[in-house]
Amino acid sequence: MDETGEGEEYLFKIVVIGDSAVGKSNLLSRFARDEFDQNSKATIGVEFQTQVVQVDGKEVKAQVWDTAGQERFRAVTSAYYRGAFGALLVYDITRRPTFESIRRWLDELNTHCDTTVARMLVGNKCDLEDIRDVSVEEGKTLAEEEGLFFIETSALDATNVNTAFEIVIRDIYNNISRKVLNSDSYKAELSVNRVTLVNNGAGSKQSWSACCSR
DSSP, rough: OOSTTTTTOEEEEEEEEEEETHHHHHHHHHHHOOOOOTTTOOOOSSEEEEEEEEEEEEEEEEEEEOOOOGGGHHHHHHGGGGTTTTTEEEEEETHHHHHTTTHHHHHHHHHHOOOOOOEEEEEEOTTTTOOOOSSSHHHHHHHHHHHEEEEETTTTTBBBBBHHHHHHHHHHHHHHHHHHHHOHHHHHHHHHOOOOOOOOOOOOOOOOOOOOOO
């Protein structure tokens, strides 16, 4: 298939990780189906959904995996990091312990994934500003220290949810494009996974912190 032609398919696996009840499943359902379940139950094991987005006029399929946050399922979900091109590390802005867990999740991600994984720190539930327990500045600082993108979201009212996923997807697209310039073998390896590659301009890390400013 002509890499610069029409109709090529891009398939990027993205994992959503973080402690239990930070809103991972609702972020996914808001992104994939524009739905929010007020009574959603804890994810058991791993679930995934696929959403199609456009990047530079190209069709990209994001296969987003929702991993259980409970400790007892971590051994089950660790295998699902394999092959991930991107990750959203999610905490609940109203529960500081979920923020303090981020470095542990980041360590686990780094253990199982390639260093080129596009990583986004997500402070979820920013609609609950009146009971906030983690400041925007704290989120920004952690993201800067660890080289992550950063954004605050609300799965409830959809604030920044699509933006969070789209930033990660674009960074994956750019990361792969840079790899292709230098490695034919990497290109061949990714093609086996049905990821079509094109040459695209390199992106840079940015800090996204817009939240609830409407």
